[in-house]
Amino acid sequence: MGHPLIGVYHLSKTYPVAIKEPGLQGTLRHFWKRKYRQVEAVKKISFEIESGEVVGFLGANGAGKTTTLKMLTGLVHPSGGQVQVGGYVPFKRQTEFLRNITLVMGQKQQLLWDLPALDSLRINAAVYELSTSEFRERLGELTEMLLLQEKLTQPVRKLSLGERMKAELLAALLHRPQVLFLDEPTLGLDVNAQENVREFLREYNQRYGATILLTSHYMADITALCDRVLLIHKGGLIYDGSLQTLLDRFAPYREVQVDLAQEYSSTELEPYGEIEAIAGHQVRFLVQREALTTTIARILADLEILDLKITDPPIEEIIGRVFRTGITT
Numbered sequence: 658m659g660h661p662l663i664g665v666y667h668l669s670k671t672y673p674v675a676i677k678e679p680g681l682q683g684t685l686r687h688f689w690k691r692k693y694r695q696v697e698a699v700k701k702i703s704f705e706i707e708s709g710e711v712v713g714f715l716g717a718n719g720a721g722k723t724t725t726l727k728m729l730t731g732l733v734h735p736s737g738g739q740v741q742v743g744g745y746v747p748f749k750r751q752t753e754f755l756r757n758i759t760l761v762m763g764q765k766q767q768l769l770w771d772l773p774a775l776d777s778l779r780i781n782a783a784v785y786e787l788s789t790s791e792f793r794e795r796l797g798e799l800t801e802m803l804l805l806q807e808k809l810t811q812p813v814r815k816l817s818l819g820e821r822m823k824a825e826l827l828a829a830l831l832h833r834p835q836v837l838f839l840d841e842p843t844l845g846l847d848v849n850a851q852e853n854v855r856e857f858l859r860e861y862n863q864r865y866g867a868t869i870l871l872t873s874h875y876m877a878d879i880t881a882l883c884d885r886v887l888l889i890h891k892g893g894l895i896y897d898g899s900l901q902t903l904l905d906r907f908a909p910y911r912e913v914q915v916d917l918a919q920e921y922s923s924t925e926l927e928p929y930g931e932i933e934a935i936a937g938h939q940v941r942f943l944v945q946r947e948a949l950t951t952t953i954a955r956i957l958a959d960l961e962i963l964d965l966k967i968t969d970p971p972i973e974e975i976i977g978r979v980f981r982t983g984i985t986t
């Protein structure tokens with residue numbers, strides 16, 4: 658058996674954080690003699706990822722996802738354990754390693770605000786030493802996949818958030834990396850733009866056999882792209898396995914959102930499922946998966962409704978359940 662493409666073994670990161678005591682005395686003492694507290698952001702996590710996999714990396718705010726991605730890309734030095742990506746030690750930041758990977762952070766941008774994206778892309782092409790024909794060919798291909806045609810010649814500040822994110826992805830993928838680390842690539846985008854980005858990532862994975870590790874707060878991103886998920890909680894890895902198993906065990910219900918044509922009292926609505934929230938004419942129910950079809954049939958038959966939507970419960974809700982119930986496998 659060969660090595661996995663990505664190997665992470667007992668990887669840890671502890672950040673020293675200076676503590677300041679309150680008041681002027683504290684400030685002076687802080688100045689002369691700092692005291693540090695250790696924050697264990699990532700605690701001895703281990704996992705392996707094979708070439709071509711798309712893996713979801715889930716965890717609540719502050720769980721340690723970004724820190725892990727930074728160790729995988731060599732931006733942060735691990736405090737303990739080992740990590741290799743494609744046979745390279747990320748923190749050495751060797752040119753060959755950097756040519757093979759990319760890191761996209763939804764909340765940070767690399768494109769220059771006042772310039773057309775095309776100008777920034779030319780800079781990237783020069784940094785990665787692409788020939789003119791390689792640049793043209795990749796630009797053409799990615800522009801078409803991302804439906805960005807006439808947008809690249811406009812100053813970035815004039816693009817919508819979704820268009821900007823797509824241009825960021827184009828910039829991050831111009832050197833055709835084989836391993837993509839994506840931190841919240843759909844953050845803040847509207848549903849339609851989220852869908853476009855997802856569709857693009859799926860196509861990129863299939864066309865180039867690229868490996869993707871991605872974090873997202875949107876369950877829809879994960880269900881659309883990932884068969885496998887890693888779940889991190891307070892720095893520790895608490896689940897590594899199929900998404901379906903996780904959903905079956907910890908999200909045995911779905912969320913049904915109904916726009917009612919008239920007002921109903923909660924007593925009238927209760928028989929249809931556990932009421933999560935009522936706001937005006939909108940009600941959200943939690944319904945067991947196996948009761949879903951019969952429940953929806955009853956809602957449609959009994960109530961006057963304008964619209965009905967079925968979604969997976971939010972990621973935070975699932976993580977909460979996993980943690981409360983505990984994983985035994």
Ligand SMILES: Nc1ncnc2c1ncn2[C@@H]1O[C@H](COP(=O)(O)OP(=O)(O)OP(=O)(O)O)[C@@H](O)[C@H]1O
Binds near residue numbers: 697
């Ligand atoms: N440079 C740093 N110095 C000190 N502490 C840090 C630093 N970066 C992160 N931390 C702490 O480490 C922990 C993990 O943070 P991290 O950003 O990895 O979490 P995350 O899972 O990515 O969260 P989010 O979803 O909010 O981005 C947090 O408690 C955070 O405050």
